[in-house]
Amino acid sequence: MNWRSLLGVTLLVAALVSGWSAWRQRSTIAASEMEQGRSDYVLGNFEIIALDEDGKEATTLRAPAMERSRADESMSVTQPLFLLPDAAGQHWQLRAKTGWISAKGDEMRLRGDVNGDSPSTGNIPPTTFRTQRLDVFPRQNLARTDDTVTMTRPGIIQTGVGFQADLKSQQYSLLSQVKTRYEPNAAR
The missing domain is CATH 1.20.5 (Single alpha-helices involved in coiled-coils or other helix-helix interfaces)
Incomplete structure (x- = not known):
């Protein structure tokens, strides 16, 4: 060869x-x-109640669909309704078109037509807010956004850019460009 x-x-x-x-x-x-x-799993028409370290309700989630990502274990939710208890055991209701939940459940991102409604208690007037994006940190009882927000209470409508709420104490802050319109009961 x-x-x-x-x-x-x-x-x-x-x-x-x-x-x-x-x-x-x-x-x-x-x-x-x-x-x-691919997703690890997919849920349809469900309710999940998450408990805190003491075994008390931390968050309840209801939605028509949820998928858990195999890659990072985060969850994507369609039309979520989150129920977050306050100090008195009443529930904040947070709704959106879509939601995302971190793998550890310590951060939730709500996107698209976000509606927040406080519980109706005797001494604190009911409050609603509307925005397009909201980040919620359940363990810190904190909700915030940098987007435009409209907040409504009986007799008052406030708009501003940026919003922060302590969900346990029910203290709210509009952060900038705040405009307030008073609507007394007699004018209604």
Whole structure:
């Protein structure tokens, strides 16, 4: 066998081995990419009640659909209704078109037509707020946004940019560009 034949056979074997190796790696990459895009599980028309460290209700979630991401264990929720208890055991109601919940449940992001309604208690007037985005941190009893917010209480309508609420103490703050309109009961 001459050196040209030996070189040809060696190159053929090298080409076959590298082709086989590339084909094998392509299959592995494609499979892992498919797994990351898939959901661990999907829930439909459900209610979940999450408890805190003391075994008391921390958050209740009702929605028509939820998917848990396999990649980062976060959850995407369609039309969520979150019920967050205050100090008196009454529930804040937070609704949106979509929601996202972190893997540990310490952050919720509500997007699209976000509606927040406080509980009606005897000494604190009911409050509602409307915005397009809201980030909620249940363990800190904090809700906030940098978007435009309209907040309504009996006899008063306030708008502003930026909003922060302590859900336990029911203290609210509009952060900038605040405009207030008073509507006395006699004018209604």
